[in-house]
Amino acid sequence: MTLEDEDLEILECADAATGEILAREGRLDAGVLDVMMPGLLDGLELCRRLKADPVLSGIKVLMVSARGHRNDVLIGRQAGADEYLIKxxxxxRLAEQLHRWFDEPPPLQPDIAV
Incomplete structure (x- = not known):
């Protein structure tokens, strides 16, 4: 099973800097970021940048890492990750989380008498 089997459009990036460019081009609804990524920008810093930018802050961030200690998860959450998966x-499991974000029906609106 791969994410391509899940009816999701996948864009892959070699590094976090490329991911930031795609986000700024408006091409992302969500990012799956590894804490440790090649280059000067790691996944945590990219997450912080996305969440600090009012235009990009709505992008969901799923942080993944082999670092699974409680403190590591806390650091990921403090960086703004919406979810943290431990390798x-x-x-x-990855597809399940993405579908949870994007396949949920909108919340029910209360009936309003006119």
Whole structure:
């Protein structure tokens, strides 16, 4: 099973700087970021930048890492990650989280008498 099987459009980036460019081009609804990424910008810093920017702050961030200690998860959450998955995890678990964000029906609106 891969994410391509899940009816999700996937854009892959070699590094966080490329991910930031895609976000600024308006091409992302969510980012799956590894804490440790090649280059000068790691996943935590990219997450901080996305969440600090009013235009980009709505992008959901799923942080993934082999670092699974309680403090590591806390650091990811403090950086703004909406969810934190500890490696190893199954592709099904990753797809489940993405679908949870984007496949949920909108909240019910209360009936309003006119």
């Amino acid at each position: 190893p995890f199954s592709p099904a």
